[in-house]
Amino acid sequence: MEEVKELQNGKLIRVGAICNFCKTRLSASSNGGTGHLRRHILSCKKKDNVGSSFSQSHLHFDSASNVQRFVYKPMVARTELVRLIARLDLPLNIGEQPAWGDYIRAAFYPDYTHVSRQTTTRDVDTYFDAKQSVVKKMFE
Numbered sequence: 001m002e003e004v005k006e007l008q009n010g011k012l013i014r015v016g017a018i019c020n021f022c023k024t025r026l027s028a029s030s031n032g033g034t035g036h037l038r039r040h041i042l043s044c045k046k047k048d049n050v051g052s053s054f055s056q057s058h059l060h061f062d063s064a065s066n067v068q069r070f071v072y073k074p075m076v077a078r079t080e081l082v083r084l085i086a087r088l089d090l091p092l093n094i095g096e097q098p099a100w101g102d103y104i105r106a107a108f109y110p111d112y113t114h115v116s117r118q119t120t121t122r123d124v125d126t127y128f129d130a131k132q133s134v135v136k137k138m139f140e
Contacts, residue, residue, distance in 0.1 A: 001037055003028070019044060072109050081115060082127045092124070093117040 004016035004025065017028040017037055021044050026037060058070035081095055094100050095115035104112040115123075 001026075001028075001041070072111070077109075077112075078115055078119070078123050079127060081120065082123045085120070085124070092120045095120050 001017040001019060003014050004018060005012045006015045007013075008015075013029075015027075015029055017026050018024070019026065019040060024040070024044075026040060028034060028037060059067050060070055062068045078095075084090065085092065085094065093116075096117060097114075101112060101114050
């Protein structure tokens with residue numbers, strides 16, 4: 001946010017703020033609260049488009065040895081979480097644990113949001129059904 005100040009009674013007083021992303025002018029008097037400014041930053045739609053051009057991309061090689069930009073896919077992450085839970089016999093609620101979220105945000109994806117136990121349970125059922133149908137087709 002950029003402060004907007006006006007001269008009132010011989011003093012320079014803050015009267016507003018302008019969002020650096022969408023350029024919306026918001027009230028921000030010096031005697032008022034700033035909670036609405038924080039909420040605006042959290043919900044500003046244009047910051048996602050602007051912010052992505054300023055962040056460094058994660059690059060990887062595809063199967064043809066071409067350099068590609070990494071794109072986070074939540075469904076792939078959830079499927080891999082299901083596979084990890086099954087392989088290591090982890091509890092279904094591991095995806096909603098604060099320590100798990102901290103690990104994923106620090107090591108892999110800063111915008112990660114937790115996955116609830118109910119969502120993980122549904123994902124396990126979906127994954128099981130898909131793999132079960134593959135096995136059934138093998139025995140037909």
